[in-house]
Amino acid sequence: MAQSFQQYLETHQSENLEQLKEFLKIPSISALSEHKGDVLKAAEWLRDELTRIGLEHVQVLETKGNPVVYGDWLHAENKPTVLIYGHYDVQPVDPLNLWETPPFDPEVRDGKIYARGASDDKGQVFMHIKALEALFQTDGKLPVNVKIIFEGEEEIGSPNLPIFLQSHKEMLQADVLVISDTDMLDKGKPSICYGLRGLTGLQIDVKGANSDLHSGSFGGGVQNPAHALVEILASFHDSEGRILVEGFYDKVEEITEEEKKAIAQVPSDDEKIRQELGVPELFGEPGYSFYERTSYRPTLEINGMYSGFQGEGIKTVLPNTATAKITCRLVPNQDPAEIFQLLVKHIENHKPKGVTVQITPFDQGSPFLTPFDHPAIQSAGRACEKVYGTKVAYTRSGGSIPIVADFNETLNIPVVLLGFALASENFHAPNEHFHLENFYKGMETLCHYWYDLAESL
Amino acid sequence: MAQSFQQYLETHQSENLEQLKEFLKIPSISALSEHKGDVLKAAEWLRDELTRIGLEHVQVLETKGNPVVYGDWLHAENKPTVLIYGHYDVQPVDPLNLWETPPFDPEVRDGKIYARGASDDKGQVFMHIKALEALFQTDGKLPVNVKIIFEGEEEIGSPNLPIFLQSHKEMLQADVLVISDTDMLDKGKPSICYGLRGLTGLQIDVKGANSDLHSGSFGGGVQNPAHALVEILASFHDSEGRILVEGFYDKVEEITEEEKKAIAQVPSDDEKIRQELGVPELFGEPGYSFYERTSYRPTLEINGMYSGFQGEGIKTVLPNTATAKITCRLVPNQDPAEIFQLLVKHIENHKPKGVTVQITPFDQGSPFLTPFDHPAIQSAGRACEKVYGTKVAYTRSGGSIPIVADFNETLNIPVVLLGFALASENFHAPNEHFHLENFYKGMETLCHYWYDLAESL
Structure with missing residues (x-):
């Protein structure tokens, strides 16, 4: 029998890490026009990489702003099609003097890689590519059909994404959208977010x-x-x-009994939250917990x-x-x-x-909810549990992710937010980093997910 | 019979105007430290002038800031004692380019004298001196006892006045305080303000x-x-x-019937006020007019x-x-x-x-009210009516004058606000001016007032 994707990923750990560093070195800051060339360089880097691992129809598609990188592999007959979204642009880096090492000179310390974009979102974009590569290299094919869309304007509010989605509606049609740009519940505690306000x-x-x-x-x-x-x-x-x-x-709608079970899986210590916030008492709609008030109401x-x-x-x-x-x-x-x-x-x-x-x-955005018992959600959960060896949490988040609303409006397909970052990893701040544990486990989880999804969707 | 004060004032019109110009030429801006010398010069000018007309105990009294000029004449036996307050400091002049003629180069145009301090308050301080001079020159004495206090920090909030009043309480004791630093109801319409919020x-x-x-x-x-x-x-x-x-x-306390009669003397057109403010409707405590809401409530x-x-x-x-x-x-x-x-x-x-x-x-200030039927108020009204030939209005103002509260707290005597400025005379703004009509009529009114007060208080 051929090598397993687990073995492949393990033997290529240091090689993958070195390649991630190359990607992170490109200062693809979308907010600063002087980095326009770097943003394009990151798009081209992705184009070359998607082509190299075996995706087809790989293109750098123009928009009025930064381009969208597209690629697909559609040879898994009678299997579901997954659309994977990520972004290759990053936040500005000031104040620069607060960085312990330069933001575009990635360095590994204490099991974490430090660089702008390490967790948000270039690290996670890279993981998707490497997971697909591992499947291609060990199985010669993918268990599901895959379409990839990486954009370069997420950090400036994705101004051109809605129009792009509208004009590429057919091309992007899929059974499920998977986004890895959110965080886990905590260290060692994977979670699938199935709803946003x-x-x-x-x-x-x-x-x-x-x-x-x-x-x-x-x-x-x-x-x-x-x-x-x-x-x-x-x-x-x-x-x-x-x-x-x-x-x-x-x-x-009132919170269902099934949801209450899911909520029970999410550890939430209201007294701890109160202390951290430094308020005399928490406050909100009577009859609901802090987590329910901030996510379900x-x-x-x-x-x-x-x-x-x-x-x-x-x-x-x-x-x-x-x-x-x-x-x-x-x-x-x-x-x-x-x-x-x-x-x-x-x-x-x-x-x-x-x-x-x-x-x-002001701007309006629709809420989104993929029923948490939807096969694409449950399948992602099983993949996480396999790798992390712990029960996954199905969460709803109180925030709004504008691009999710954009996708929702055009494609109207279930969305799975399967992120591997940690809330403590300084996205948008100095010393952004990404835990290598989740870098490795995340790639493995994604491979499991595609196999599981092929059978369950 | 000797010359009347009216004749005296009339024959000295141009002389007085020229002398007023000299006083207005001193740029006694209290807010700007580079004018400290000018402020002192104005105080000394007043000291010399009070001495010259015949006041006694004339002194420039030090404070922690600008000095207070004091003088008195206390030989009207068994007659009331009047304390006259005014200020010799002025506001800054910027923006200088909006002045048609330089602020400290007084010029008469269209029956008005243009200069910083013309109406607020050097012009009115000067009128008090000249009225007393007219009485000395024509009668050899004053009908009432007079104490004068001119301060040099009113435009910066009178920071040292409360302490000065406390430490000179005996010296300043009087039966009534008269302040000429407010405005008339309108051109040709004299008014006595008997209350402040x-x-x-x-x-x-x-x-x-x-x-x-x-x-x-x-x-x-x-x-x-x-x-x-x-x-x-x-x-x-x-x-x-x-x-x-x-x-x-x-x-x-509810507005009395007598006060309602006084209110009826104050022309107030609510619809005109509404239009000038540009609001869809006036608004306030039900059952009261705009004037009552802003002055009595x-x-x-x-x-x-x-x-x-x-x-x-x-x-x-x-x-x-x-x-x-x-x-x-x-x-x-x-x-x-x-x-x-x-x-x-x-x-x-x-x-x-x-x-x-x-x-x-924040700072607190007491309201003040001299009953409007108080002899000192009614006497001032009669003096105005004699000179202006029209019914005087007894008003209450919605604003607060901090120095009135200061005097109130220390001396606790009735206060008469008898001002000759007009609201349109640009106090604190470029092109401050003072109507000569009120300059002349005001001095005559003051002379009448002192004679009337001698008999009625």
Whole structure:
């Protein structure tokens, strides 16, 4: 019998690590135009590498910004097709002086590789390539059909991805989308994220008089926009944290018994969280735990507000404007545009006298949920458990990943977030690193996953 | 019979105007240390002038800052003693390029004299001196006892006045304090201000977690300090503008029938005010007019507030602090320290869960009211009516004049605000000026006032 992928990966450990370093050396910072050439270099590096391991139709596809690298292998007849997404661009590196070793001169210390992009996301992109290579080298083929899409603008908000997805809808059609750009629950504790909250946001601008007024001469005789704004803002919640916008919870489904079992698998120590945050007590919608409140329930949060004088001491001004920025995190079945309309209606119903109120919408993103008992989710879980030797956690995250919403809107396929980073690995910060344990175990997990998925989807 | 003071003032019109110009030429800007010498020069100019007209005990009294000029004449046996306050320092002049003629090169145009300090307050200080001179020159004596105190730090907040008043309490004892540093109702419409609102202020700092949090990961699971703050702030008023702080109105007296008659003398066009402010409607405590709300009723106003993200667009942050600055304008019988305590109690009673709240007091100032039927007020009114030939208005102002509170606390005597400036005369702005009509009529009014007061107080 031929060599197993495990053996192959093991014998190529140091070779793979050296090659990862080469990839990480390319300073593919998408936010800085002086690195445009480096970003292209990283795309070409991926193109060459995808071609070399045996993918077909490998192309560097132009967008209005940085290109998308595509490749596929579609010879697993009657087997599912997996679309793999990752990004080869990285965050800027300042403040540079806080890096212990240069961000683009990768160094291994204490079982971790330090470099910008080590965990977010070049390390994980590289793992996908090497897992496929191991399968090609040991089996001569892949157990599933694979399509790969690596983009170069994730760190600047993927401005050109939605249009790219729209115009390549046919090419990207698949049975499941797998993204490795998230983190594990903890060291040695793999997790599959099967749900993300959506987002809808708005700005409220309350306007009073033509200009700021003297609070002595006009105070009490004209509506203060700051008063009007706090009246609106305070009307959004009751004192226990429930949202009072009419219809807001109408489409929100209660947590199922099955989900409660999944939740029980996620260790969550509310007292520890409270201590770490340094708050007198945690606070939120009654009847739910911290984890449920932040992952399974929708929210309405003030992100910012301002009015009048903000310097030291006091200035007896009656401000003429007041502004608040608000976002809602949404859960499955909540439609961002519909919730925005409910907010507008609520604000209109609570508009105080004597001022004008203007509402400006912000970006909207749909929530996403792959049922956690979906075969593609459970299959990923089995692969993790095989390699890590521990029960996997099926999680939902409170955040929103815009690209997931983008994929959702165009392709409408189940999404599996199978990430191998750790939350402590300084993404976007100095001394970004990646644990080699997860680098090696992750590649092995991916190989297992493709074999398992071939039989279960 | 000797010359009347009217004749004397008329024959000395141009001489007085020329002398006023000399006084205005001294750039006595208290805010700028390079003008320290000029400020002293103005004080010495006043000392010489008070001595020359016949006042006694004339002194330039040191303080920790700029000196106070004092002089008196106390030979009107069995007659009341008037303390006259004014200030000889002026505001800075920038932006200099907006002045049509240099600020310290006084010029008469269209019946107005243009110069920094022309109306605020060197012009009015000068008028008091010249009125007394006219009485000395025509009658050989004054009808009342007079004490004069001119300070040089009003434009920087009179930092050394309270201590000066405390340490010269005996010297300054008088029956009435007269200040000419306010404006008339309008051109040709003299007014006596008999009340000012007081002030008490505080800052509310709400603190949540140790640092700003990601609204996706933590939103819904921890109290948002911005939510907590708006809950507190919204609890201060009902939707119609009444203040809901327990006990806040307890000592506020309703407007009397007599005061309503005085109010009826003050022309106030609410619709015109609304149009000028550009608001959809005026707003305030039900049952009161705009003028009553801003002058006779106490207020609680947010002067500023801020929390979280304030840039363009959206940032999905859950802020960890939120701050508001608040001042109350107080009416007679409301004690600033007591109201501050009521506010603290109210905030404590409305403190939301999951955050800490810190309260910092700001400066406090007592309201002041001389009953408008007080002889010193009515006497001033008669003097105005004699000269201007029109009914005088007895007004209360919504603002607070800190020095009035200072005098109030030390001397506790009735205060008459008898000013001859017009609101349109650009105090603190380029092209400050003073109408010569009021310069001449004002001096005549003061002479009448002292004669009338000698008989009525």
